[in-house]
Amino acid sequence: MGSAAGKASATSGTLSEGERDRFADLMEAVAIHKDKAAYGELFAYYGPRVKAYLMRLGADNALAEELAQDVMVTVWRKADLFDRTQASVSTWLFRVARNKRIDAIRRTTKPELDPNDPLLLPSAPPAADSLITGAERDQLVRAAIVDLPEEQRQLLHQAFYDGLSHREIAEQTGTPLGTVKSRLRLAFLKLRSKLDSPD
Numbered sequence: 001m002g003s004a005a006g007k008a009s010a011t012s013g014t015l016s017e018g019e020r021d022r023f024a025d026l027m028e029a030v031a032i033h034k035d036k037a038a039y040g041e042l043f044a045y046y047g048p049r050v051k052a053y054l055m056r057l058g059a060d061n062a063l064a065e066e067l068a069q070d071v072m073v074t075v076w077r078k079a080d081l082f083d084r085t086q087a088s089v090s091t092w093l094f095r096v097a098r099n100k101r102i103d104a105i106r107r108t109t110k111p112e113l114d115p116n117d118p119l120l121l122p123s124a125p126p127a128a129d130s131l132i133t134g135a136e137r138d139q140l141v142r143a144a145i146v147d148l149p150e151e152q153r154q155l156l157h158q159a160f161y162d163g164l165s166h167r168e169i170a171e172q173t174g175t176p177l178g179t180v181k182s183r184l185r186l187a188f189l190k191l192r193s194k195l196d197s198p199d
Contacts, residue, residue, distance in 0.1 A: 015090065024084040027092075031079035042089070043072050048192060050097050057101045065185050067100045073159055144191050152187035159184060 015023070023045075029038035050071050054064040074096050082092050145153060158164045158172075166184065170177040 015088070020088050020090075023089040024082075027075070027079050027082045027089050028084070030076065031082065034076075039076055042075055044192075046075075046089075046093055047072055047188075050093060053094055053097055054101055057098065059101060059104070062185070063104060065188060066181060067097065067104060069159070069184060069188055070100055071097045073165075148187055148190055152183065152190065155180070155184050156187050156191070 023042065026035075026038040026042050029035035030042065047068055051064045051068040054067050055061065059067060071093060075093070082089070087095070145156065148156070155169065158169050159166070164172070166180050167177060169175070170180045173180070175183075
């Protein structure tokens with residue numbers, strides 16, 4: 001996708017129709033073919049934006065990181081639920097993120113939620129940055145994953161490619177759940193840092 005399209009979307013704060021179609025195509029590739037390159041591009045583009053959105057909903061940095069991971073796992077496991085005729089990828093993802101934030105609040109607080117609470121109302125998706133081509137992003141994702149320690153590569157594979165929950169990984173590996181979460185968070189941060197600064 002050309003830089004002009006990326007600049008236009010960055011200026012308008014929304015994705016162009018062509019960019020929306022491309023992300024919808026990537027979602028369908030994940031849903032139908034379990035396409036790892038397509039997933040890698042979605043992960044790299046939307047992961048940081050989902051985290052920022054969750055923080056705007058009141059999650060602290062650590063919780064937003066954890067919930068963002070859960071959202072991206074949902075992309076891998078349930079991309080078949082996405083319907084491009086009903087919503088854009090951004091709308092679908094931020095709805096999933098909002099629901100996970102509400103679930104997190106329910107787990108930690110007793111009072112019933114007010115559905116009109118400003119914190120729980122959906123906000124506009126983050127402004128789009130310039131997009132690089134799918135081939136470039138795929139190359140960056142692969143290089144970033146290869147650079148991770150073996151333990152972290154394995155955890156990412158189990159979480160995102162095998163579709164295992166944090167608890168399932170803990171049970172399979174005999175590792176405490178809290179340790180699995182912290183190691184995945186570290187792997188996620190290292191991967192994102194590598195993708196943000198691919199030098």
